[in-house]
Amino acid sequence: MIVLHATFPIDPERREDALDLAEHLVEESNREDGVIDYRAAVDVQDENRIRFFEQYEDAAAVEAHEESDHFQRFEEALPELLAGEPEVRQFEVSDATDVEL
Numbered sequence: 001m002i003v004l005h006a007t008f009p010i011d012p013e014r015r016e017d018a019l020d021l022a023e024h025l026v027e028e029s030n031r032e033d034g035v036i037d038y039r040a041a042v043d044v045q046d047e048n049r050i051r052f053f054e055q056y057e058d059a060a061a062v063e064a065h066e067e068s069d070h071f072q073r074f075e076e077a078l079p080e081l082l083a084g085e086p087e088v089r090q091f092e093v094s095d096a097t098d099v100e101l
Contacts, residue, residue, distance in 0.1 A: 009084035034061025
């Protein structure tokens with residue numbers, strides 16, 4: 001499994017546009033083959049920071065996602081939405097288990 005964690009600092013004046021695009025991206029991405037889970041959240045300490053948590057079955061699923069129309073549309077809009085440099089980390093996960101709280 002491949003897990004991505006991406007953080008995007010958003011221009012406060014473009015926040016609503018960014019949230020609308022993120023909502024559409026999440027909705028469409030969760031329909032893709034090979035996507036286990038795809039989520040976006042607003043950071044509780046900075047409302048102008050959107051964090052994406054993405055889980056894929058394999059590298060082919062990541063590549064297919066990056067070639068999708070909805071991802072391309074989001075990526076094209078990013079330069080006008082950002083208020084800083086995005087950060088993206090990729091994790092290769094060999095095992096995952098649920099943890100009871």
